[in-house]
Structure formats: C-alpha cells, structure tokens
Amino acid sequence: LTKARAMQRALADLPDYSGGPAACRRCDIWRHATQAVLGEGSNSAAIMLVGEQPGDEEDLRGRPFVGPAGRVLDAALRDAGLERKELYITNAVKHFKWQPRGKRRLHKRPEAAEIAACNHWLEAEVSQVKPRIIVALGASALRAIGGLTDSIDSARQLQISHASGAHIVCTYHPSAILRADAANADTLRTHLVDDLRRARELAA
Numbered sequence: 267l268t269k270a271r272a273m274q275r276a277l278a279d280l281p282d283y284s285g286g287p288a289a290c291r292r293c294d295i296w297r298h299a300t301q302a303v304l305g306e307g308s309n310s311a312a313i314m315l316v317g318e319q320p321g322d323e324e325d326l327r328g329r330p331f332v333g334p335a336g337r338v339l340d341a342a343l344r345d346a347g348l349e350r351k352e353l354y355i356t357n358a359v360k361h362f363k364w365q366p367r368g369k370r371r372l373h374k375r376p377e378a379a380e381i382a383a384c385n386h387w388l389e390a391e392v393s394q395v396k397p398r399i400i401v402a403l404g405a406s407a408l409r410a411i412g413g414l415t416d417s418i419d420s421a422r423q424l425q426i427s428h429a430s431g432a433h434i435v436c437t438y439h440p441s442a443i444l445r446a447d448a449a450n451a452d453t454l455r456t457h458l459v460d461d462l463r464r465a466r467e468l469a470a
C-alpha cells in the first residue's frame with residue numbers, strides 16, 4: 267500500500283482488500299479452510315452461477331463445484347444444454363466452513379454476517395464479468411445476490427433482478443438433490459434443469 271492509500275483506508279476505516287479473497291480476514295471462516303476458492307470460467311459469460319461455499323473437495327482442490335454437488339450440477343447443465351466453459355461459476359462465500367464429525371469435515375451453513383462479509387468479492391466478480399443472468403443456487407446464494415431470505419420454492423416464482431440490472435434466476439442447490447429422498451430428488455432435479463434452461467433462454 268502506498269502511504270496515501272493506507273492513510274485513506276485508515277481514515278475511512280476500510281478493510282484492506284489488497285491481498286484478494288485469499289488474504290481476506292473479514293470473517294473467521296478462513297481459519298479452518300485450506301484455501302480460498304475463487305470463481306472460474308468465462309470472464310465475459312452471459313450467465314453467472316452462484317453456489318453457497320466450497321465443499322470438502324473444492325477446499326482441497328481450490329476449484330468451485332468439483333465434488334459431489336458439482337457432479338449433480340454438471341449433469342443438470344448438460345440436460346439444460348449449457349456448457350460449463352461458457353459460464354462463470356462462483357460461490358457466495360469463498361472459504362469452506364465446516365465442523366468435525368469423526369474423520370469427516372461436515373459442511374456448516376454460513377451465517378448471514380459471513381455472507382455479508384464475503385459479498386465484496388462476489389460483487390467484484392459481478393462487476394468484472396457483467397453477466398446478464400445470475401443463477402442463485404440455493405438460499406445462501408439468493409441472500410448474497412438478491413438480499414432475499416425467501417424459500418427457494420417461493421423465490422423461483424419471483425421476477426427479481428440484481429442492482430447491476432442482471433436478471434436473477436433462483437433455483438435449488440444441487441446438494442438439496444443429494445439430500446432429498448428418491449421421489450423428491452427427481453422433482454428437484456427436474457426443476458433445476460428447467461430453471462437452468464430458462465437462464466439459457468433468457469441469455470440468448
């Protein structure tokens with residue numbers, strides 16, 4: 267930091283973001299995470315997908331949606347006629363929040379304050395990519411990108427947009443499909459594919 271910028275920051279009491287999400291200490295999730303997982307994909311994507319936070323595998327590999335939820339997402343994208351490489355895929359929260367359960371690291375939902383703390387990075391991605399459509403996968407993404415606390419069931423019916431003007435398509439998180447019983451999983455998967463297809467049509 268130059269002296270002038272450091273002074274400006276001190277005066278404005280702004281956090282130091284110069285190290286990027288990897289160096290972010292605005293909340294405590296980083297303490298138990300391996301690394302920050304940044305968004306990836308096309309920097310000029312018309313469609314941005316937003317998940318909740320990296321899971322166990324994502325935390326280890328440093329890429330979004332490469333674990334079990336990522337495999338559900340990949341299949342749904344295929345069925346919706348979308349290619350991963352033409353999209354930009356990121357998360358509301360960039361570090362993996364978990365609690366120990368035996369030898370496993372169990373996903374722990376980020377709190378509203380943690381989502382708010384991480385919003386700086388998500389908004390930076392939106393400003394950079396300028397997507398026309400933002401797909402919120404699940405409640406945490408909806409809170410982060412739309413500021414809403416509605417259930418996904420009801421938010422799917424709403425017409426909402428982001429401050430940038432991007433249209434927000436709200437749908438189920440792929441993990442909800444993994445957690446659901448067989449009958450519900452099929453319904454949720456159908457909805458997820460329908461919503462992704464709608465995003466594709468809106469972007470066309």
Ligand code: URA
Pocket residue numbers: 317318319320321324329330331332333335336357441
């Ligand atoms: N779940 C998410 O929300 N994001 C990931 O990157 C992986 C699992």
